Amino acid sequence: MSYLELNLDLTxxxxxxxxxxxxxxxxxxxPTAMKLDQMxxxxxxxxxxxxxxxxKQAYKLGLHKILIPEEYGGLGLSPIEVHMVVEEMGYGSSDxxxxxxVSCFPAFLASMVPTxxxxxxxxxxxxxxxxxxxxxCWAITExxxxxxSLAPGTAQFKDPNIYGQCRARLEGDEWVINGQKAAWVxxxxxxxxxxxxxxxxxxxxxxxxxxCLVPLDLPGVSRGKPLNKLGQRALNQGEIYFDxxxxxxxxxxxxxxxxxxxLDITLAxxxxxxxxxxxxxxxxxxxxxxxxxxxxxxxxxxxxxHQHVRYKLFHMFKTVEACRALSRAAMVYNLSxxxxxxxxxxxxKVFCTDAAFQVAHEAIQIFGGNGLAKEYAIEKIFxxxxxxxxxxxxxxxxxxxxxxxxx
Amino acid sequence: xxxxxxxxxxxxxxxxxxELMKDQPLYQKFIDSDITIRFNISDPDGYIWLTRDGKxxxxxxxxxxxxxMTLSGDTCHKFWLQExxxxxxxxxxxxxxxxxxxxxxxxxxxxxxxxxxxxDIAKKHGIL
Ligand SMILES: Cc1cc2nc3c(=O)[nH]c(=O)nc-3n(C[C@H](O)[C@H](O)[C@H](O)COP(=O)(O)OP(=O)(O)OC[C@H]3O[C@@H](n4cnc5c(N)ncnc54)[C@H](O)[C@@H]3O)c2cc1C
Numbered sequence: 001m002s003y004l005e006l007n008l009d010l011t012x013x014x015x016x017x018x019x020x021x022x023x024x025x026x027x028x029x030x031p032t033a034m035k036l037d038q039m040x041x042x043x044x045x046x047x048x049x050x051x052x053x054x055x056k057q058a059y060k061l062g063l064h065k066i067l068i069p070e071e072y073g074g075l076g077l078s079p080i081e082v083h084m085v086v087e088e089m090g091y092g093s094s095d096x097x098x099x100x101x102v103s104c105f106p107a108f109l110a111s112m113v114p115t116x117x118x119x120x121x122x123x124x125x126x127x128x129x130x131x132x133x134x135x136x137c138w139a140i141t142e143x144x145x146x147x148x149s150l151a152p153g154t155a156q157f158k159d160p161n162i163y164g165q166c167r168a169r170l171e172g173d174e175w176v177i178n179g180q181k182a183a184w185v186x187x188x189x190x191x192x193x194x195x196x197x198x199x200x201x202x203x204x205x206x207x208x209x210x211x212c213l214v215p216l217d218l219p220g221v222s223r224g225k226p227l228n229k230l231g232q233r234a235l236n237q238g239e240i241y242f243d244x245x246x247x248x249x250x251x252x253x254x255x256x257x258x259x260x261x262x263l264d265i266t267l268a269x270x271x272x273x274x275x276x277x278x279x280x281x282x283x284x285x286x287x288x289x290x291x292x293x294x295x296x297x298x299x300x301x302x303x304x305x306h307q308h309v310r311y312k313l314f315h316m317f318k319t320v321e322a323c324r325a326l327s328r329a330a331m332v333y334n335l336s337x338x339x340x341x342x343x344x345x346x347x348x349k350v351f352c353t354d355a356a357f358q359v360a361h362e363a364i365q366i367f368g369g370n371g372l373a374k375e376y377a378i379e380k381i382f383x384x385x386x387x388x389x390x391x392x393x394x395x396x397x398x399x400x401x402x403x404x405x406x407x
Numbered sequence: 408x409x410x411x412x413x414x415x416x417x418x419x420x421x422x423x424x425x426e427l428m429k430d431q432p433l434y435q436k437f438i439d440s441d442i443t444i445r446f447n448i449s450d451p452d453g454y455i456w457l458t459r460d461g462k463x464x465x466x467x468x469x470x471x472x473x474x475x476m477t478l479s480g481d482t483c484h485k486f487w488l489q490e491x492x493x494x495x496x497x498x499x500x501x502x503x504x505x506x507x508x509x510x511x512x513x514x515x516x517x518x519x520x521x522x523x524x525x526x527d528i529a530k531k532h533g534i535l
Contacts, residue, residue: 067508067509068509068512069509069510069512069513070509070513071436071512071513071516074509076509076510076513077509078507078509079507079508111512111515112493112494112512112515113492113493113494113515114512114515114516119516253494254494257494257495257498258492258494258495258497258498258499259498260498261494261497261498261499262494262497262498265497335507335508336505336506336507336508337503337504337505338497338502338503338504338505338508338511339497339500339503
């Protein structure tokens, strides 16, 4: 189902782009994610899993490179187009939308500091990939540091007593990496490359970090078991371990001199992306409820004809529209402004993920008992929405950290 | 302040950008990217434009910029000498950019030839 496009400046091409992605989201992403949801995490990433068929189709459409500039073969979408596409992907399935989002991390960051080596060996091959053979991930959180690692701009981020355990030290012209990243690294189990956010100078606390592009086939890299979890089960997650992993000097894209600022840009981009995904999730929950309420008859008439149900549907509709308005505005601003106003991306992430959960919760109520049954998409959407309130930063911590920017 | 006056800055940076636009493949890439960039420079104050039709204009002009880069004359000089890297410049707030991110990122590979020719231009003008 479509929505009324309130932006009258969009072109026919932009609307067509949105509609094409919606078709893919509904016909491929959602049914695939529904099936994967019922599998074990090991089955989800097994070589013959339907996950890979879906990823291949997504790569063929270029959905893995929406943030990468055209110069290297990326889609080079404008900020508003990025939002429209990501919302549709989230509408199809948040888990696969997130998998595609993290996949572009190494190539996207490399495109901010493009050397010939990075262009030829990382960015261009990634853009040319139509078989989902190259897949990135964002390895930042650690078993002992979740929220701590996502708090740039706060006093605790510079506290020398709090720093990440995954460390890099320079030896000659190589960086040597040791440590572990959390079981929560999305696609950590299957990615070929990781953007690892690690500690270089612990005396600066978390601010003494660096961002290193690590090909995950290097000696000394190993992986954890795929994580079994409540929602977004099509998104595989797991630890990455580094045991004296040697990485060429220039693969440390950012060092402690600019780590905090680049993390801030990362967070502004990632939170804006997640907000767009969960605008789509909220919309999918609303539509599931609306469609169900049109068909289900109780008290001799369809649920939609009961005033209380209609009242709920109106508030769900209103919430979805508010999600789109805020998340689009934040994404368009922050993908057009450097340094970004990160508090707006955080506001949109917190708002849209809270809203998606609330809308999914109301939708389940409208479904009654059927809302709890696995055969209805809303059951999965509800669990997926719950995970959104923690991924990319717990909403509580994000709100607290962003509040420091307001005072 | 490395550029003693706006006129001096226009001489040096104007020459840099005009030389770059003489590089045919680079010129073509710039034209294809269909953007107008305005550098808003401070200390000394001035504007430099690279217009979507490949013109280099020093001073006020009546175009609508796709991308705006706001930075000081000293940051310009250090940037082209590769004494300051883009992430650090962003981190320290030395460069502020406005414009669609993919278009800004598209420009980064175009910067490389400028690194090659800038030291000679700077020397010629007695600022290196
Ligand atoms: C679906 C999903 C995908 C994810 N993908 C990735 C990924 O791709 N890469 C990756 O590295 N990580 C990923 N994560 C990890 C995610 O970023 C963390 O789970 C999140 O940052 C919270 O960290 P934590 O789980 O360690 O919780 P903790 O940091 O232990 O927080 C627990 C609770 O304490 C609160 N809290 C923590 N610190 C403070 C404070 N200073 N003040 C007040 N309250 C505080 C939090 O708000 C939270 O409610 C993902 C998580 C999920 C659920």
